Amino acid sequence: MLIALMTILLMGGSSSAAVLAHVADTQGAVNEIVADEQRREDALLTLKQLEEHLQQQDKAGEDIFKTLTPEILDHAASESEIDAIWTQFYEHTREANAETVEFRFKLREQLTREEWGQVFQAER
Amino acid sequence: MNYSRYRVYCVFSGLVSLWLVSACGGSPATPQEIERQAFDDMRTEVRGIVEDTEREAILVGLVDQLETDYSNLRSLAEARRLKLRALNADYDTTREEFAKFLDEFNGQLERDHKKFRESRRAFIDATTPEELSAIGKSNTKSMARLANSLMSI
Numbered sequence: 001m002l003i004a005l006m007t008i009l010l011m012g013g014s015s016s017a018a019v020l021a022h023v024a025d026t027q028g029a030v031n032e033i034v035a036d037e038q039r040r041e042d043a044l045l046t047l048k049q050l051e052e053h054l055q056q057q058d059k060a061g062e063d064i065f066k067t068l069t070p071e072i073l074d075h076a077a078s079e080s081e082i083d084a085i086w087t088q089f090y091e092h093t094r095e096a097n098a099e100t101v102e103f104r105f106k107l108r109e110q111l112t113r114e115e116w117g118q119v120f121q122a123e124r
Numbered sequence: 125m126n127y128s129r130y131r132v133y134c135v136f137s138g139l140v141s142l143w144l145v146s147a148c149g150g151s152p153a154t155p156q157e158i159e160r161q162a163f164d165d166m167r168t169e170v171r172g173i174v175e176d177t178e179r180e181a182i183l184v185g186l187v188d189q190l191e192t193d194y195s196n197l198r199s200l201a202e203a204r205r206l207k208l209r210a211l212n213a214d215y216d217t218t219r220e221e222f223a224k225f226l227d228e229f230n231g232q233l234e235r236d237h238k239k240f241r242e243s244r245r246a247f248i249d250a251t252t253p254e255e256l257s258a259i260g261k262s263n264t265k266s267m268a269r270l271a272n273s274l275m276s277i
Contacts, residue, residue: 018205075253079245086237093230101222104212116215123213 017058019100023051029119034111043110050103057096064089155198163191173258174251182250189243196236204229 027047034040068085108116166187174180207225211217248256 018201019208022209075248075256079241082241086241090230090234093233094226097226097230098223101219101226104222105219108215113215120209120213123209 020051020054023047023054026119030111033118034115039110043107046103046107046110050100050107053099053103057092057100060092060096061089064092159191159194159198163187163194166190170259174255179250183247186243186247186250193236193240193243200229200232200236 027044030040030043030047034043064085068082068089111119167184170183170187171180174183211222211225251259
């Protein structure tokens, strides 16, 4: 278990769990606030795609987690091998973040300024 | 106390603690309480496994450091969550503003990881392979709860 805790610490701050919960809230708000049927469906599709993207990113993060776990408390593990796993993890995080931000701007194009203000009212 | 008697003692103490919590009708533990209990248990595990007092002190100090690192990580993740929500809620936030914030956050994460990798190396260097294996296998209920709690960060 110490190995798992150490790995989680190292991977920590990268989970999509909080964002996924936020996406679920946003889906509910879009359903309620966007009156135009076509734009509402487009926005819900974007949110669905974002949800799938986040789940894929978490899966990719878990795969890196599995690679790293045996190395964490291994006397024989080489530091350069562990560093290579980190480099892979940082690249994965940067790409995943950039892609997630693009979904946000796609959703922004599908809502009016007023609708956006209402959907995310609680966050302002 | 040999190790198997020590494990029996730990299980017994755990059951007594569980009974006390149930009897008092305690509310669910906060993340901070879960963290504190898990790291207390981890220190107890290390003390039970490593007999050399000098190395035991080094390792307990490293668990203390690990606890601080966890606490910092939780604060960092929470700050990121709130800042991202605020950036997202502002209709006029630009791509550049998102990129700047995420770069800063990732930079902080990489610095924290570097520090933690040094603690991990020190932890390995202060143990024999047998001790490290025994510590790695230790698996208390509180540690499992902490792991579950941290997966959502």
